[in-house]
Amino acid sequence: MKISDLEFYAVRLPQRKAEESVCAIILRLVSDTDAEGWGECHLNWLPESLPMWRDYLLPLLAGRSIFRLEDFREIEPLQKIAGLRAGLEMACWDLIGRVANQPLCHLWGGRYREHVPLAIRIPSMSESNLSQWLHTWTEQGFYTQILSLTGDIEKDLSFIHAVKDASADHIQLQLDGRHSYLAKNIEPLLQGIAGIEVDCFIDPFAEEPEACEGYVWQAEEIPLGATISSPGEVVSIALARAADYVVIDVEKTGGLWTAKECAVVAQAAGLEVLLRYPQALGLATAALLQLAGCTRNITMASECQYEQLREDILSERLELLDGALAVPIGPGLGIEVDRGKLEEYWLF
Missing domain, CATH: 3.30.390.10 (Enolase-like, N-terminal domain)
Structure with a gap:
């Protein structure tokens, strides 16, 4: 064919x-x-x-x-x-x-899980609106929420504490450092979040993982995550013992199969996996679900923004249950495109 x-x-x-x-x-x-x-x-x-x-x-x-x-x-x-x-x-x-x-998860080893928990990335907003949105998300079952940091310690600490105060400890918090901090400057931030339960701190350092090999992570209770784009980077992370988790951004890897290879290498190295397809609009969401559905070493919620969309281009909206999406079991991605919706939202 x-x-x-x-x-x-x-x-x-x-x-x-x-x-x-x-x-x-x-x-x-x-x-x-x-x-x-x-x-x-x-x-x-x-x-x-x-x-x-x-x-x-x-x-x-x-x-x-x-x-x-x-x-x-x-x-x-x-x-x-x-x-x-x-x-x-x-x-x-x-x-x-x-x-x-067959759905792709069947072709890639079988469906290990029927539902995939999702994480919500908290957008920049005023503290007055924060409580309302956190309440809305937790009511929908989105208990894992991701907070993007800026590198400004005072600003970051203020937002972290505002989130924890507004959530009343009802959420599981992940911090995305976005490579904002030098290893030598991060201690005041870690001291400022002492006592706050953090599920994972992703990409805290501006340096490459190998450059931080001699650095001793002081917050032993907070697992480290590192975003990767190839199986070779997973190997480098494992050899340097630079992280507990690898974050696989499916689009940045160049495709589903490379992302699957990254997960397999991570499992062999004893590393857990987080999946990320943040701008998934329906098709890519289904692709993430197929991959997550057959990958055993995914232990935290996957990030995509599908549930923040008012509309999609699918014939049937993906099924959400308590903050998790069901892995579709139709052939291929498991979904069908609605050509009428596609034409409605088509820009050219």
């Missing part, structure tokens, strides 16, 4: 906050048997540029087997643009699953 056609759609979907929206590129891949597969990626492409990208990419893809996913690494633009490679690979996997009439 070979690739015969490729379509791009730029879509913008409204979020629950009425003034906000999020954009994505939706891909439709067609085989020489007229079977189709769908993918999603997030690129800074102008909608009017999509026909040009199709004309450029289709000759490079046409005639290639949908089963030879490793061949994508040989195509120059896909080598350079990890998000595009991830979207195309997702569409191929969707096609493969449809041909096999």
